[in-house]
Amino acid sequence: LTGAQDGSVRMFEWSRPQQLVCFRQAGNARVTRMYFNAQGNKCGVADGEGFLSIWQVNQTTSNPKPYLSWQCHSKTTSDFAFITSSSLVATSGQSNDNRNVCLWDTLVSSGNSLVHAFTCHDHGATVLQYAPKHQLLVSGGRKGCVCIFDIRQRQVLFTFQAHESAVKALALDTSEDYFVTGSAE
Numbered sequence: 001l002t003g004a005q006d007g008s009v010r011m012f013e014w015s016r017p018q019q020l021v022c023f024r025q026a027g028n029a030r031v032t033r034m035y036f037n038a039q040g041n042k043c044g045v046a047d048g049e050g051f052l053s054i055w056q057v058n059q060t061t062s063n064p065k066p067y068l069s070w071q072c073h074s075k076t077t078s079d080f081a082f083i084t085s086s087s088l089v090a091t092s093g094q095s096n097d098n099r100n101v102c103l104w105d106t107l108v109s110s111g112n113s114l115v116h117a118f119t120c121h122d123h124g125a126t127v128l129q130y131a132p133k134h135q136l137l138v139s140g141g142r143k144g145c146v147c148i149f150d151i152r153q154r155q156v157l158f159t160f161q162a163h164e165s166a167v168k169a170l171a172l173d174t175s176e177d178y179f180v181t182g183s184a185e
Helices: none
Strands: 009-011 021-024 031-036 042-047 051-056 068-071 076-083 088-094 099-105 114-119 125-131 136-141 145-150 155-161 167-172 179-183
Touching (some): 021 042, 021 051, 042 076, 042 088, 051 076, 088 125, 099 125, 099 136, 125 167, 136 167
Parallel strands (some): 031 076, 076 125
Antiparallel strands (some): 009 021, 031 042, 051 068, 076 088, 088 099, 125 136, 145 155, 167 179
16 A cells, blocks of 8 residues: 555555555645554555545455545544554544544444544644553654553543654554654654
């Protein structure tokens, strides 16, 4: 799966030189993040205008429409994570109301899909990681802050200053004992 500054999203297969599917054409908002779900049957694309779109991967048309597309953040959606079996999605980004980390239910109507919004990261959340064993979300912000959320209780557990500049990367070890942050500096 490839995404570009011009907003295009294309899927390729290792053994074929030409694209299999073009999910989005050039001329859309820049792609900020893309992932497949754990089952590999869906892919999601976040963009610079605050939208998250999700497609079924096994499409037969060359330009399929997303089965879900909604504006998660008013300014930008910078990252997201599929939670559980892809019916719950977490997003990070920047919104006018500082609800910069959100949980969404993909099985309900778009008007009711926001499950919970966390007010955090004054200038926006840049990255997000989900720790399934502990049911925790870890987010990094533009001002170097890291927040840890319990998604079962829907509350912020910890907030701390990790860097002086934006957190650009988060990684969890496979046992979920540690996480690592990387910053713009």
